[in-house]
Amino acid sequence: MIKIGIIGYGYWGPNVTRNFNSLKTAKILMICDMNPDARKRAEMACPDIKIVSDYNEVINSPDIDAVAVVTPVFTHYEIAKEALLSGKHIFVEKPFTSKVSEAEELINLADKKNLKIMVDHTFLFTSAVRKIKECIDNDVLGRIYYYDSTRVNLGLFQHDINVIWDLAPHDLAILDYLFQEKPAALIATGAEHFGRNLEDVAYITLYFESNMIAHFNVNWLTPVKVRMTLIGGDKKMLVWNDLEVDEKIKIYDKGVEITTKEGVYSLLTKYRSGDCWIPKIDQIEALSSETEYFIDCILNNKTPINDGYAGLRVVKILEATNESLKNKSRLIELK
Amino acid sequence: MIKIGIIGYGYWGPNVTRNFNSLKTAKILMICDMNPDARKRAEMACPDIKIVSDYNEVINSPDIDAVAVVTPVFTHYEIAKEALLSGKHIFVEKPFTSKVSEAEELINLADKKNLKIMVDHTFLFTSAVRKIKECIDNDVLGRIYYYDSTRVNLGLFQHDINVIWDLAPHDLAILDYLFQEKPAALIATGAEHFGRNLEDVAYITLYFESNMIAHFNVNWLTPVKVRMTLIGGDKKMLVWNDLEVDEKIKIYDKGVEITTKEGVYSLLTKYRSGDCWIPKIDQIEALSSETEYFIDCILNNKTPINDGYAGLRVVKILEATNESLKNKSRLIELK
Amino acid sequence: MIKIGIIGYGYWGPNVTRNFNSLKTAKILMICDMNPDARKRAEMACPDIKIVSDYNEVINSPDIDAVAVVTPVFTHYEIAKEALLSGKHIFVEKPFTSKVSEAEELINLADKKNLKIMVDHTFLFTSAVRKIKECIDNDVLGRIYYYDSTRVNLGLFQHDINVIWDLAPHDLAILDYLFQEKPAALIATGAEHFGRNLEDVAYITLYFESNMIAHFNVNWLTPVKVRMTLIGGDKKMLVWNDLEVDEKIKIYDKGVEITTKEGVYSLLTKYRSGDCWIPKIDQIEALSSETEYFIDCILNNKTPINDGYAGLRVVKILEATNESLKNKSRLIELK
Amino acid sequence: MIKIGIIGYGYWGPNVTRNFNSLKTAKILMICDMNPDARKRAEMACPDIKIVSDYNEVINSPDIDAVAVVTPVFTHYEIAKEALLSGKHIFVEKPFTSKVSEAEELINLADKKNLKIMVDHTFLFTSAVRKIKECIDNDVLGRIYYYDSTRVNLGLFQHDINVIWDLAPHDLAILDYLFQEKPAALIATGAEHFGRNLEDVAYITLYFESNMIAHFNVNWLTPVKVRMTLIGGDKKMLVWNDLEVDEKIKIYDKGVEITTKEGVYSLLTKYRSGDCWIPKIDQIEALSSETEYFIDCILNNKTPINDGYAGLRVVKILEATNESLKNKSRLIELK
Numbered sequence A, B, C, D: 001m002i003k004i005g006i007i008g009y010g011y012w013g014p015n016v017t018r019n020f021n022s023l024k025t026a027k028i029l030m031i032c033d034m035n036p037d038a039r040k041r042a043e044m045a046c047p048d049i050k051i052v053s054d055y056n057e058v059i060n061s062p063d064i065d066a067v068a069v070v071t072p073v074f075t076h077y078e079i080a081k082e083a084l085l086s087g088k089h090i091f092v093e094k095p096f097t098s099k100v101s102e103a104e105e106l107i108n109l110a111d112k113k114n115l116k117i118m119v120d121h122t123f124l125f126t127s128a129v130r131k132i133k134e135c136i137d138n139d140v141l142g143r144i145y146y147y148d149s150t151r152v153n154l155g156l157f158q159h160d161i162n163v164i165w166d167l168a169p170h171d172l173a174i175l176d177y178l179f180q181e182k183p184a185a186l187i188a189t190g191a192e193h194f195g196r197n198l199e200d201v202a203y204i205t206l207y208f209e210s211n212m213i214a215h216f217n218v219n220w221l222t223p224v225k226v227r228m229t230l231i232g233g234d235k236k237m238l239v240w241n242d243l244e245v246d247e248k249i250k251i252y253d254k255g256v257e258i259t260t261k262e263g264v265y266s267l268l269t270k271y272r273s274g275d276c277w278i279p280k281i282d283q284i285e286a287l288s289s290e291t292e293y294f295i296d297c298i299l300n301n302k303t304p305i306n307d308g309y310a311g312l313r314v315v316k317i318l319e320a321t322n323e324s325l326k327n328k329s330r331l332i333e334l335k
Helices: A013-021 A036-045 A055-060 A075-086 A100-113 A127-136 A165-180 A287-301 A310-324 B012-022 B036-047 B055-060 B073-085 B101-111 B127-137 B163-178 B286-299 B308-326 C013-021 C037-043 C056-059 C073-085 C099-113 C127-137 C162-176 C286-299 C308-326 D012-019 D036-045 D055-060 D072-086 D101-112 D129-135 D163-177 D286-299 D308-326
Strands: A003-007 A028-031 A050-051 A066-069 A091-093 A117-120 A144-154 A187-192 A201-207 A213-219 A221-233 A236-240 A249-259 A268-278 B002-007 B026-032 B050-052 B068-069 B089-093 B115-118 B144-154 B185-191 B201-207 B213-219 B219-233 B237-241 B249-259 B268-278 C003-008 C026-032 C051-054 C068-071 C090-095 C115-120 C144-154 C185-191 C201-207 C212-219 C219-235 C235-241 C249-259 C268-278 D002-005 D026-032 D050-053 D066-069 D089-093 D119-120 D143-156 D185-191 D202-209 D215-218 D220-234 D237-241 D251-259 D268-278
Touching: A003 A055, A003 A287, A013 A036, A013 A287, A036 A050, A036 A055, A050 A249, A055 A075, A055 B012, A066 A075, A066 D143, A075 A091, A075 A100, A091 A287, A100 A117, A100 A310, A100 D012, A117 A287, A117 A310, A117 B068, A127 A165, A127 A249, A144 A165, A144 B144, A144 B201, A165 A187, A165 A201, A165 A213, A165 A310, A165 C286, A187 A221, A187 A310, A187 B163, A187 B185, A187 B213, A201 A310, A201 B144, A201 B185, A201 B201, A213 B185, A213 B213, A213 D066, A221 B144, A221 B237, A221 B249, A221 B286, A221 D119, A236 B219, A236 D286, A268 C235, B002 B012, B002 B055, B002 B286, B012 B026, B012 B036, B012 B068, B012 D185, B026 B055, B036 B050, B050 B055, B055 B073, B068 B286, B068 C219, B073 B089, B073 B101, B089 B286, B089 D143, B101 B115, B101 C185, B115 B286, B127 B237, B127 D268, B144 B163, B163 B185, B163 B201, B163 B213, B163 B308, B185 B308, B185 D237, B201 B308, B249 D055, C003 C013, C003 C056, C003 C073, C003 C286, C003 D237, C013 C026, C013 C037, C013 C068, C013 C286, C037 C051, C037 C115, C037 D202, C056 C268, C068 C073, C068 D163, C073 C090, C073 C099, C090 C286, C099 C115, C099 C308, C099 D251, C127 C162, C127 C235, C127 C249, C144 C162, C144 C201, C144 D202, C144 D215, C144 D220, C162 C185, C162 C201, C162 C308, C185 C308, C185 D185, C185 D202, C185 D215, C201 C308, C201 D143, C201 D185, C201 D202, C212 D185, C212 D215, C219 D143, C219 D220, C235 D089, C235 D220, C249 D002, C249 D220, D002 D012, D002 D055, D002 D286, D012 D026, D012 D066, D026 D055, D026 D237, D036 D050, D055 D072, D066 D072, D072 D089, D089 D286, D119 D286, D119 D308, D129 D163, D129 D237, D129 D251, D143 D163, D163 D185, D163 D202, D163 D215, D163 D308, D185 D308, D202 D308
Parallel strands: A003 A028, A003 A066, A028 A050, A066 A091, A091 A117, A144 A213, B002 B026, B002 B068, B026 B050, B068 B089, B089 B115, B144 B213, C003 C026, C003 C068, C026 C051, C068 C090, C090 C115, C144 C212, D002 D026, D002 D066, D026 D050, D066 D089, D089 D119, D143 D215
Antiparallel strands: A144 A221, A187 A201, A201 A213, A221 A236, A236 A249, A249 A268, A268 D268, B144 B219, B185 B201, B201 B213, B219 B237, B237 B249, B249 B268, B268 C268, C144 C219, C185 C201, C201 C212, C219 C235, C235 C249, C249 C268, D143 D220, D185 D202, D202 D215, D220 D237, D237 D251, D251 D268
């Protein structure tokens, strides 16, 4: 039985709490939030759990084995560091940290103290992403041409981060999970419209050595919500529309074969267009699997797929988008 | 009655021919194509029109007033130049030319000889684009935040141009028509997957001084066809889905107001979400209006909205995307 | 403060409980279910409420003012009757009763004892239905031609009732709420495929004196879920797709004018096709408004819009569909 | 080479003409229409074909082998009869005739004179219907529970027939083609709103001995166009949305197994929900296959699948709907 402390009971904290609470292998001992309204909500929902306002109480509690850090990103590093120093495993909200150096320091610390870090890349635990992973691992799609994601809606504007840091971590974590190959360089473009110096519309292109290209369209200012990812391979092509209730993933037997000959008029192109297949996707709550997996990793000393290194790889890309945006959308090499 | 010669009877030529043919103010005297199969198709469809294989016959015919150049882009400049030198008005397929310098030369030539140039930016003559123009001119949308277009499908691969030159001219011409302000700089990213050194997936970001941002997603390798444009303004937001039969345009009364205060937790955001309005769009054939307008511009000495300068502005952007792609996606200033 | 007892904690009971629980004007004193698993769930969710297995405990409790009957339909009459006899107001799941005579008896009993009956026609409290009601009351749609509803999905098969009694009460209650005019006659058709003598596919046509026609398509055996209602009027036409998240209702400015003359070829038809309007629909939980309204009706002695008579009118139609189905789909007059 | 005469050049005639014209095995000698505007259109489109105003010229021409009757339904019988008497094969627009007795007489006449009758049930030649037929013949769907079709839109009001005779022949012909079993009885309901005594909204239920049920929803007064057919079987379920461009047919691996036991609470239901499959549907023009097939049936003395008997079976059902509607929606047995 792993004893858990929750730090942060804002928008996402109640979900993390509810899911840890329903596990037989875990027990929440304390919930912390500096906001009195949040504490009141926590008391109503969890009458049997101790509610505190100072996160040091959680971190210093000798009974607590692991801490969930569900606070704004700029606070992750400090809280996570103290938790690790205090010997706690940590479950940290995405994105892992605000800086690459912070993520690296936390990883080193956890390694030294033999503690687990799990970054809450929730989408990795959805049936949809698992099904896509299965397709890629089984070479259903073949060599990948591109990964093209659109994640746009109206709001929610964040006060401390731009739209890339808010929305893109989902897609970057998924991309990192799906493909072995890591991006070689990136470009970010974007604009902001409210005098905050934080982009509300942005686009990221990732270049890969293999010639795969990935693109992310993130926007807080669209009247309709879109959650659409296209993945084109030379064997099959996949469309993932996460807003569909039942038919999230469609796999198309479509493609093109090109034979180029000398001379201007000699392009021979053959298009293939066959059946489409909509695999059954189970309706499970991803966060439920993920929290259970966190406990399992602790109890059985496993390395999570979404460990500190996975979190770090996402932060590296996010940090590089900052650099690109600051330098007139310059290409940034990712070593 | 304006006498027309058609040069090029491939994919689009038959449509241009049919539309000029149905006008009362125009008469097609000659159709030219170097491909025997195309000539055979032309003969079947237009038994009363002279069909030739050498375009000089069209250009040198003293009876012909205007020439439609419906050939691959790399031939536009030469054919258009000879036609202008021979005193013919020209209707040229999009994109206008392969190079900025060519477009400029053609414009100068036409100016000197007092001839009309019309570039076939067909979309400007659709009811959908006219309705959007009306919304923008009447300030229905307010200050524009962004213009975001996705134009993707499977093929048709072109043998001489990349996907940007194939698909983006539509959107660039529309953008040019809708907004007075012209872009200040651009970035293009992309990849190619068939050893042809011609991108099949590409993305363009246009920056504007006013802080408006425009983005274009063009792709020849998607299993589904998408024709979707989002335009966000501070008064209203518009979605244009050109694949819808009846409900192409939706105008949303949605928006956000942000008040920033000092301190980290002080972002005050108010989201507005009201009714949506789907204006009635007439079902007309754009090319029919456009060809009629071309004749009208000749007969009444009007300057077309899609004149050589409009064509040039699109080619300028296309040329700049080449430069950006060749230089590791460098930002290109558009003076 | 009205004291509530809940009888039945199966599928819908927890929702009724949660909503009464969150009201400031009501307090749940007891929850009853004869199923031990249901009682366990109730205990977990409501640790402070007394959980019992015999509904007589609820009905005989002197502290309880009102009873929610959330049990299978064949039990409604008996429980509701005892509750009324014991002086409790009742909130009864739809459909109100299994027979017209039962509904009439309960209404009389409540009248005599000056108690309130509310039948849980939840849809009347949705923003979508309220918006449609507003359109009809304000004569936005004009004279109504037809009301056409499709409510189909896979399952859930009920053990004691056919698909009409399961799904159609929603639509019949909505129809009853929207229109003053009541149906004059009906026809029901249907089939059953599992040897249970309970239809799993069925269709109902309601005839009205005014020439309005209403039709209901209900089916437990479709692979896709559909919740679509079309309402055609001579001024405007409305489409209600309840599965849409944001754009549930569309109002079309479409219509037809017909002038008939003598002779075969003389039909003059003019079709009108104008803009479409998608009114903003609030996202509220209907059951929350409904439970609050129930308490308000008790405290302020108001007659609910969904009182026993509304429940009776729905049961009358349901009973008539039984009669029609038993008699080879004979037309049944509804006096 | 079969010589064809076309009688009727209104809405559908030009399509029939164009398709017969493009066959190598047929040649159109004459086109007839009593309307001068229609004749003018025919002359423009077919400068080489003789255009006449009196259909007797077509029927009496000794050079003509077969006649296409593309006129309003109330004229079919007379024209077809004269054509058969004159020794011509006939291709007749749907529905075949206005009365069962007329259809029977034409069939007998053709049998005696050894002539072919083909009724233009175009949908039988679409790739979508062929694919559904393949699924049913290969027992992909299993035992069929129901066939549920919705075919609704705004207009086009016909001057001589109600909405059933206008729209339902498509679906009735498809149903007849797909299933060996023929309906045992039917019910029709409907209403009319323009004082013409011709229903503009109608519903038909067909009962089958096997317990399959078929239902047709036809309506001239809806603001949106719907072309949706659901077919539920005990192995698989199929959705055919004919308005989809590429993904017209979806086959769902969904179903339900029910085990009934004694007692009220003992219904055991198991729902199956697996993958969905969208077969590739070719984009061909059905009328092109159909006209070619008509010539092939004549040349090779084959019996068309859509012969006079198929036409008669559809007319039998249509006539029965008239009877049902006239008799307060009485059940009509179809012997």
